[in-house]
Amino acid sequence: MLDYILFDEIPYQLFLDWLKGKGIVYEVQRDQDNYIIKVSEDLDEDLLDDIDEKYDELMDMNQEIINEAEKESNDGYNMAGIVVTLKDGTISYADIDSKLLSRVISVITPEELGEMVCAIADAVENPQPKTYCQRMREKS
Numbered sequence: 001m002l003d004y005i006l007f008d009e010i011p012y013q014l015f016l017d018w019l020k021g022k023g024i025v026y027e028v029q030r031d032q033d034n035y036i037i038k039v040s041e042d043l044d045e046d047l048l049d050d051i052d053e054k055y056d057e058l059m060d061m062n063q064e065i066i067n068e069a070e071k072e073s074n075d076g077y078n079m080a081g082i083v084v085t086l087k088d089g090t091i092s093y094a095d096i097d098s099k100l101l102s103r104v105i106s107v108i109t110p111e112e113l114g115e116m117v118c119a120i121a122d123a124v125e126n127p128q129p130k131t132y133c134q135r136m137r138e139k140s
Contacts, residue, residue, distance in 0.1 A: 001027070001038040002048075002111055004055050005083055008065045009035070011058035018054050022047070031091060034083060052109060059110070063102075082113070084121050 006012040012035035019026050019039070024047070027038040039051060080098040085091055094117075104113060128135070 002041055002051075003083075003114060004037045004039065004051075004110070006035045006037070006058060006062050007033060008062050010065065011062045012037070014061075015054065015058050019051075022050070024051070031083075036083070052111070055110065059105075082117055084117055086121060087125055 004015065006015060015037060016026070016028070019037070024039060024043070029036040029038065041048075043051075080096050080101040082094045082096060082101070083091055084094055108116075130138075
């Protein structure tokens with residue numbers, strides 16, 4: 001399953017409506033301030049590209065809403081977060097400077113970032129003292 005995370009109800013609802021309109025089956029999970037939409041990876045590649053394009057558009061809207069709320073509140077903080085799901089199902093939030101996260105997302109897709117986060121979480125939960133090259137040599 002591919003996870004798409006939004007932080008505001010407006011883009012979340014628009015994404016669900018768009019998915020319904022395309023006949024795409026999805027699952028929804030809500031935790032605290034996050035809306036997580038799960039979509040099967042087994043969809044047609046063109047359809048997955050369309051989903052990614054729509055998600056990127058809604059993430060931009062999401063960011064605009066957050067920026068506006070931030071201006072109104074004048075609290076002076078500007079952070080973003082990444083949801084990390086551990087193998088036991090526990091969810092943890094990694095706080096990241098929003099400018100840094102925006103730079104990362106401008107270069108890689110949210111799915112690619114998710115793959116990296118999952119790999120890091122797996123490495124933390126299952127420490128591997130040997131490098132990848134060392135492990136591959138041992139297998140040969």
